[in-house]
Structure formats: C-alpha cells, structure tokens
Amino acid sequence: MDESGASGLPRTGGGDSGPPSEQDAAVTPADPERTDSTKPADSPRPTDTARPTDTAKPTDTAKPTDSPQPKARTERPGTSGAAGPEQAPAPVRAAASSDKGDAGSDDVKGSGTAQEKQEKKAPGGGLLMGRIFGVPIYVAPSWFLVAALITWVFGGQLDRVLPELGGARYLVALFFAVAFYASVLVHELAHTVAALRYKLPVRKIQLQFFGGVSEIEKESETPGREFVLAFVGPLLSLVLAGVFYAGMQAVEPGTVPGVLIAGLMISNLIVAAFNLLPGLPLDGGRMLRAVVWKITGKPMSGTVAAAWVGRALAVSVLIGLPLLTQSGALGAEATDSVGMDTVTDALLAAILAAIIWTGAGNSLRMARLRERLPELRARTLTRRAVPVESATPLSEALRRANDAGARALVVVNGHGDPVAVVREAAIVGVPEHRRPWVAVSGLAQDLTEGMKVSAELSGEELLDTLRATPATEYLVVEDTGEIYGVLSTSDVERAFVKAMDRSG
Structure with a gap:
C-alpha cells in the first residue's frame, strides 16, 4: 500500500511511473481536468487509455482493504417514547473483496453471489x-x-x-x-x-x-x-x-x-x-x-x-x-x-x-x-485504467499498466468496447511466477449495466448508485460513453470515512 493508503495493481518491474496518488489524501469538489491520454504499448484497444488526473504508480504491497462499513442509512423520525440515533448514509458494500482463489480458476471469475453475500452480511436489527x-x-x-x-x-x-x-x-x-x-x-x-x-x-x-x-x-x-x-x-x-x-x-x-x-x-x-x-x-x-x-x-x-x-x-x-x-x-x-x-x-x-x-x-x-x-465525486476518486483484450497474459497487462501509470485494468472486445473489469483482489492472489500464464479474462468480472457509472455522479447519488449493484470495482464512463477509468469500492469507503471524521 502506498503512503496515501490507496490500493493499486502489483508492480511487474520498470522505473517509476509517477508520484503516488493523492486521491484518498483529500476529497475535493474540484473537477480534475483530464490530461493527455497515454496509449499502452501494443494495446489492442484502438482508442486512447482513459485516465483521471489522480494517477499513481502501482505498488508491490498494494492490497484491497476491507474498510469498516459505515452505517448507511438515515434513521428518521418515528420514535415512540425515545428516538434512536441517526445513521450515516451507507457507502456501497464491498462484494467478494476477499476472493483470493487460484488464478485462472472458475471460482475467481465474476461475482454472481455478490448480492447473496450482501444480504447475509446485512444487519438484521434483532x-x-x-x-x-x-x-x-x-x-x-x-x-x-x-x-x-x-x-x-x-x-x-x-x-x-x-x-x-x-x-x-x-x-x-x-x-x-x-x-x-x-x-x-x-x-x-x-x-x-x-x-x-x-x-x-x-x-x-x-x-x-x-x-x-x-x-x-x-x-x-x-x-x-x-x-x-x-x-x-x-x-x-x-x-x-x-x-x-x-x-x-x-x-x-x-x-x-x-x-x-x-x-x-x-x-x-x-x-x-x-x-x-x-x-x-x-x-x-x-x-x-x-x-x-x-x-x-x-x-x-x-x-x-x-x-x-x-x-x-x-x-x-x-x-x-x-x-x-x-x-x-x-x-x-x-x-x-x-x-x-x-x-x-x-x-x-x-x-x-x-x-x-x-x-x-x-x-x-x-x-x-x-x-x-x-465532495465524494466519481471523477475525483476514479483510477486510471488500461484496456486489454481477454486473452492478454496478466504479466503483460500489468506491464502496460505500469508503463501508463495506471492502477486498473479493463477488458475490451475486438472493437474496443469494455466487457469486464479485472478484480484487484484476484490479481493480488496470483503468484508472480504464474502471471505470464494466466489470462486476464479469468480474473475479470463481467460488466452489468449497474456496474457502469457516470463520471458526473457525486454525494448520495453516487453512494445510492453503487449500493444498488454491489461490486468491488465499477467502470466509470463519460456521458459520451468513453471510458474514464475504474472506481474501487475501497477508495469510496476511505473517502467516506474521512468525510465523517471532518464532520464530527
């Protein structure tokens, strides 16, 4: 994990690709401007790599963190005799964030049981x-x-x-x-x-x-x-x-x-x-x-x-x-x-x-x-992403990400359209010596409509959107449909906790 506390993709070698990300050091309402896009080497995607400005070099020790779940719900009137405490709006619950199964195996692909996990972990209240x-x-x-x-x-x-x-x-x-x-x-x-x-x-x-x-x-x-x-x-x-x-x-x-x-x-x-x-x-x-x-x-x-x-x-x-x-x-x-x-x-x-x-x-x-x-804005919290085809070896995908200063991988089809997001937790679970033999498709979660979020979302609207479709990563897109990057649940939760600390 880098000094800012942000997670990232494992490094595969090469020189520095840039300073550590400051995207979770502060959550600001300012809209970061897009910098010139960087096309990864030998990328099959015909378009430029989408990248938010808050990029960082991947680190070796980065792992997804299971942030404590702040309570999500607003407790409202309706108390008889005495009222219960109000609760904070809930950030999206991380789904399948602890998956670290064998690389390339079927059990690490997708998160079809994400909703079931969420329901099992939801507080019953008595x-x-x-x-x-x-x-x-x-x-x-x-x-x-x-x-x-x-x-x-x-x-x-x-x-x-x-x-x-x-x-x-x-x-x-x-x-x-x-x-x-x-x-x-x-x-x-x-x-x-x-x-x-x-x-x-x-x-x-x-x-x-x-x-x-x-x-x-x-x-x-x-x-x-x-x-x-x-x-x-x-x-x-x-x-x-x-x-x-x-x-x-x-x-x-x-x-x-x-x-x-x-x-x-x-x-x-x-x-x-x-x-x-x-x-x-x-x-x-x-x-x-x-x-x-x-x-x-x-x-x-x-x-x-x-x-x-x-x-x-x-x-x-x-x-x-x-x-x-x-x-x-x-x-x-x-x-x-x-x-x-x-x-x-x-x-x-x-x-x-x-x-x-x-x-x-x-x-x-x-x-x-x-x-x-x-201040919680999808555009501010999004990680730069590198597009790769499904058959691309993990080691090659990570090399491209390092070269581009990116911290996420998006699987695209032959036409360059995004079809899946590679899960950070699954990448961490793959030993380095196996990465040349593992295709990124085995570590990816197929994109559903709910996993594509607008870069313009912010505040409770952003939290509600993520909570509606629990996942660990989301594809962030512009209004035109262009890929902006990947939003990680752990980044949103860290920013949410910091907002709570400042409001106390």
Whole structure:
C-alpha cells in the first residue's frame, strides 16, 4: 500500500511511473481536468487509455482493504417514547473483496453471489417478526428487557387495583406490555406509510428500548413533507388514545379489560406528548426542523436549531423529571426522603436524557456529513485504467499498466468496447511466477449495466448508485460513453470515512 493508503495493481518491474496518488489524501469538489491520454504499448484497444488526473504508480504491497462499513442509512423520525440515533448514509458494500482463489480458476471469475453475500452480511436489527408493506419488522434484544420491566411494574400496580388476580396479574401485565408495543408499531407504521407515499424507501422498523425507530433511507425533499412525515406518528398515537378512551366507556371500570384499556389510553397519550416535544431526535424536533427550514430556506439551519433544543430538552429531563416526581406534581405523593422510587426516577431520567442528547448530537453530525457528501465525486476518486483484450497474459497487462501509470485494468472486445473489469483482489492472489500464464479474462468480472457509472455522479447519488449493484470495482464512463477509468469500492469507503471524521 502506498503512503496515501490507496490500493493499486502489483508492480511487474520498470522505473517509476509517477508520484503516488493523492486521491484518498483529500476529497475535493474540484473537477480534475483530464490530461493527455497515454496509449499502452501494443494495446489492442484502438482508442486512447482513459485516465483521471489522480494517477499513481502501482505498488508491490498494494492490497484491497476491507474498510469498516459505515452505517448507511438515515434513521428518521418515528420514535415512540425515545428516538434512536441517526445513521450515516451507507457507502456501497464491498462484494467478494476477499476472493483470493487460484488464478485462472472458475471460482475467481465474476461475482454472481455478490448480492447473496450482501444480504447475509446485512444487519438484521434483532429478531425478525415479519413484514408489513414489504418493510421488515424487527424486535431488538433490549425490547425484552423493557417488556419484563413493564410487566413487573404494571403487575405491582394491578396487585393494588385487582388483588384478587393473584399471580395471574403478571400475565395481564405481560399482555399490556405487548399491547403497548403494538401501539408503538402502529405509530411507526404511520411514518412508514407516509414515507412510502412520498416514495422514500424504508429499510426497516425496529422496536427497541423505550420505543421504536423507522429507518427511512433518504431525506425529505421539502420542509412540508418533513413536517407531515414527523407529525403522522404522534397524530396516530393521539387517535389510538381516543379509540381506547371510547373503549373505556363500553367496559366496567375496575375490571381487567377496564384497567388494560385505561392503561393503553394513558400510555398512548404519553407517547404522543413525549414525541411532540420540540427537540431532535423526537418527532417534535423534526417538526421544528421543518418549520425553521421553511423560514430560512436552509435545512441545515433547521437541524442546528432542533438539535440544540433537543440538547436543552435532555438537560431538562435529567434535572426536571426527578424534581417533578419528588414534588408530587406527577400525581405521586410528595416526599423529602431519598428512597428506592427516587433512585429509580433519577435513573429513568438519566437514560431518557442520554438517549435524547445522543440523538440530537448524531442528527447534527449527520447533517454536517450531508453537507460534505457532494465532495465524494466519481471523477475525483476514479483510477486510471488500461484496456486489454481477454486473452492478454496478466504479466503483460500489468506491464502496460505500469508503463501508463495506471492502477486498473479493463477488458475490451475486438472493437474496443469494455466487457469486464479485472478484480484487484484476484490479481493480488496470483503468484508472480504464474502471471505470464494466466489470462486476464479469468480474473475479470463481467460488466452489468449497474456496474457502469457516470463520471458526473457525486454525494448520495453516487453512494445510492453503487449500493444498488454491489461490486468491488465499477467502470466509470463519460456521458459520451468513453471510458474514464475504474472506481474501487475501497477508495469510496476511505473517502467516506474521512468525510465523517471532518464532520464530527
């Protein structure tokens, strides 16, 4: 690996072909100008070699790196009780990057199982419970802890209200916990339906500690849509509270159905009220963000305002909730002593405050990251490529790449049209003494339409394009169809991580 950290083709000998690449030392929005193209020696391609300006000499030690996968998805509103942290837009997942099989063998050609590998490695988010509207529903392990806590607390309350239940009160309390999270799921489904209505893809719904999260992959295009998307969750919780209130009129007070329905009505009111608090990452924070965005015309201004309100809200919860409980303002008896209930209230306040503070900070960080995402440009990150025919020995192809100062190989047909990209991982796995006897076709991945990307792509559009067709290398082409070079997933991931570091 060269000093800049970029991968490249193995050197086969010869003098220096140029300075090391600086393409992953900095990601700049400037559009590098194309230099004069260099035609490789004895190249079968009738056209000049496509080459971005950020070229580098191949190195002996260069190997593809398995960059850590930053999380790809934007976690959006739809939290009940508490919001989960936002996540960064995901870079494309490297597919088959660890292939180092025997050179020329069938098992190193292509990546027909790339999609299967991606699906196996995709984070499940907990226990898969099913799908609604095509969106998977997961239950996080933390949910079981909270469900047990709700069962224990509510069971204790039932012992005072319905002492005749005995031990069966815990079964009733467990039913209440499940019904409560069913209400949370309905809350999340409201966000999901609104997102799908606006053609925003939803990755999953997850029920977790203190509520749920709907993972919506893209930002709303307008502040009006952002407001609606955030508001529908609390609105549906209020509707559920009204339904349960109507149900209370039809049952006998002081009975098991009466107590359950009353509990569900109150809990949905609490969910709605809590989520309407005007601070990120809560739904009310999303609504505030939309309002400030509408007034200023800048989504970043809305995010900054809602995030700082969220942090202030976290401090208020940390200090105010225990004080309100101890003073009796929430319905309990006021007390001057420090007992188990006071400690429990303080712990609950600390957990809620930590969740809100962390979510607000992550929302702000992700907004700053999105401001830097346009700096991720296919034209800047692309490696110079040398065209070779399928029967060309690997050693000869590498010699041509060294002579041209290129760092990638593209297989072309007799007419000079690209048909495959030679995989860097496969090249590294070929011992040097075998390279004269191995044709590049045995190390190449056939090009599909999704593996041809425009040199003009940048930001989230670039990441979405690469994620749609997982691969280790992509052919980058001009609008005219001319080959510009090869884009490596590892280069994109390194640039993405650097953008995240600068946004922190």
